[in-house]
């Protein structure tokens with residue numbers, strides 16, 4: 710099984726899940742700064758020209774959430790549970806894409822990716838709007854987490870890996886999570902997992 714990744718938020722979800730499940734994965738780095746995600750070879754794997762992507766035998770899959778499901782199924786893990794819990798996971802994955810990480814991701818892009826790729830200064834209007842949405846939807850997340858260990862209660866799922874994905878970058882990306890004590894507590898719990906803290910494979914150093 711191969712995972713194509715860069716050290717950015719969406720690949721981070723799948724790398725963290727693969728590491729948490731201890732799956733035998735071949736991690737293939739894709740250098741976005743060199744345009745390796747736009748080569749014909751890579752576009753044949755993910756026509757969107759985005760990371761992550763997965764190859765598993767005949768299966769080629771893109772979209773981080775779908776890849777996390779595939780990894781959990783491969784490991785027969787309840788990170789992707791059955792039945793009513795699955796609906797709850799889908800609820801949080803959808804909510805997160807539309808409402809939380811969408812806006813937290815705008816802050817991540819403006820404060821981390823733009824400077825890293827030399828794309829200019831943060832867009833003040835976009836930052837202001839995104840910060841407002843993070844506060845609005847962060848309050849929903851904070852209220853939900855009260856009295857729960859994870860989004861689904863006692864069970865860790867891929868919804869936690871997806872929804873928390875911008876939090877390791879909160880300080881640098883000026884994501885106002887410190888205003889939400891339940892989110893801070895939940896993230897501290899995720900930080901107890903080595904796979905969450907260090908999701909990416911160690912880069913091989915070039916021989917001199």
Ligand SMILES: N[C@@H](CCC(=O)N[C@@H](CS)C(=O)NCC(=O)O)C(=O)O
Nearest residue numbers: 717718719720759760761772773774
């Ligand atoms: N919805 C996609 C988003 C993937 C995505 O936007 N990946 C970013 C890195 S976090 C990327 O490949 N950016 C390169 C580009 O858009 O040129 C997923 O969840 O996999």
